[in-house]
Amino acid sequence: MLYCFFRLPVFARWHSHITAICPAGGFFGTVRTLAEYIAFFIGEVMKSNLIISSSVRSIAQLSRLQGLPLQQKINLSQRRIQQFNIEQRGKVYVSFSGGKDSTVLLHLVRSMYPNTQAVFLDTGVEYPEIVSFVNKVENVITLRPKMAFKKVLETYGFPMVSKEVSQKIYEIQHTNSDKLRNKRLNGDQNGNGKLAEKWKYLISEDIKISHNCCNILKKTPAKKYEKESGNHPYIGDMAAESRLRKTNWLLNGCNSFKTQRPTSRPLSFWNETDIWKYITLNSLEVSDIYKTEARTGCMYCLFGCQFDDTDGARRFDRMKTTHPKHYAAAEKMGIISALNLIRPVPDSQAYFYFAET
Ligand code: SF4
Numbered sequence: 638m639l640y641c642f643f644r645l646p647v648f649a650r651w652h653s654h655i656t657a658i659c660p661a662g663g664f665f666g667t668v669r670t671l672a673e674y675i676a677f678f679i680g681e682v683m684k685s686n687l688i689i690s691s692s693v694r695s696i697a698q699l700s701r702l703q704g705l706p707l708q709q710k711i712n713l714s715q716r717r718i719q720q721f722n723i724e725q726r727g728k729v730y731v732s733f734s735g736g737k738d739s740t741v742l743l744h745l746v747r748s749m750y751p752n753t754q755a756v757f758l759d760t761g762v763e764y765p766e767i768v769s770f771v772n773k774v775e776n777v778i779t780l781r782p783k784m785a786f787k788k789v790l791e792t793y794g795f796p797m798v799s800k801e802v803s804q805k806i807y808e809i810q811h812t813n814s815d816k817l818r819n820k821r822l823n824g825d826q827n828g829n830g831k832l833a834e835k836w837k838y839l840i841s842e843d844i845k846i847s848h849n850c851c852n853i854l855k856k857t858p859a860k861k862y863e864k865e866s867g868n869h870p871y872i873g874d875m876a877a878e879s880r881l882r883k884t885n886w887l888l889n890g891c892n893s894f895k896t897q898r899p900t901s902r903p904l905s906f907w908n909e910t911d912i913w914k915y916i917t918l919n920s921l922e923v924s925d926i927y928k929t930e931a932r933t934g935c936m937y938c939l940f941g942c943q944f945d946d947t948d949g950a951r952r953f954d955r956m957k958t959t960h961p962k963h964y965a966a967a968e969k970m971g972i973i974s975a976l977n978l979i980r981p982v983p984d985s986q987a988y989f990y991f992a993e994t
Pocket residue numbers: 760762796850851852854855934935937938939940
């Protein structure tokens with residue numbers, strides 16, 4: 638009750654919004670208003686539950702959620718989806734990459750809200766199997782960046798190793814601040830913020846390195862779309878995938894309303910096995926790329942190229958046979974030469990040294 642009391646100003650604001658939609662009018666207007674009030678109230682109660690649970694969000698809680706049976710995860714995700722939809726008054730979209738996670742997310746969201754818009758960000762370096770799969774899905778808007786990937790490489794530099802490493806190298810090479818350069822080279826008084834020793838050799842290599850690629854190819858077009866449409870995204874991230882995503886869940890939970898960019902990540906507590914199970918249970922079609930690749934994403938990205946696994950350098954070895962024309966284009970753009978700076982010898986025994994960031 639106390640919570641609802643403090644939410645009264647929001648309730649009042651929302652009331653005036655509804656009144657504007659249904660001007661004082663008659664019995665049917667009143668019925669609709671009542672129905673919307675009820676939906677709003679349910680949403681507020683659900684949110685209060687989330688706020689209570691968010692105050693105790695912890696790794697242990699995440700592990701508990703991650704250990705739930707799939708059906709319970711589906712139920713929980715549906716609640717998060719509904720809550721976000723109500724809070725954003727239906728101004729939502731699904732960020733759809735054409736990969737398996739966002740395919741599951743789109744299916745889940747549309748099973749509740751069939752007309753939800755899907756938005757695909759075509760960076761220009763997507764696997765062709767992804768693009769043709771996305772083209773088969775209904776009600777998808779495709780966004781494209783203003784600058785081509787090749788131009789990003791020429792203008793700013795290659796995205797290499799990780800966003801963090803690329804940013805530090807870029808700052809060392811471009812900053813006018815001696816203080817920042819010194820921090821990136823030697824760390825602050827506590828030794829924090831410096832470029833790891835093992836990557837320092839990249840500073841003097843004859844190659845531009847930068848972290849700007851994602852901002853230009855992905856973030857800027859998405860922000861523009863959100864600003865113009867007023868829609869807020871459902872994203873298919875899972876906390877199990879990276880430290881950053883885990884931290885993000887600990888800070889914001891599945892639905893973040895108070896941040897600059899309200900976002901819903903209703904699959905946060907799922908894992909890859911759940912995704913494949915859901916796909917099988919619902920007989921979902923996925924992109925053909927999964928016949929050869931475990932993961933999707935930009936074909937030429939060199940983030941993670943230091944790892945000798947499916948995400949790393951060997952992806953390019955496979956590309957040579959699965960997508961020879963794309964491999965030739967990568968060679969032409971200097972991608973393979975850049976890769977070889979990280980992987981000087983094509984033998985897993987020889988580059989184990991680089992397997993830790
Ligand atoms: S994932 Fe890699 S290639 Fe794709 S936009 Fe981001 S940095 Fe660029």
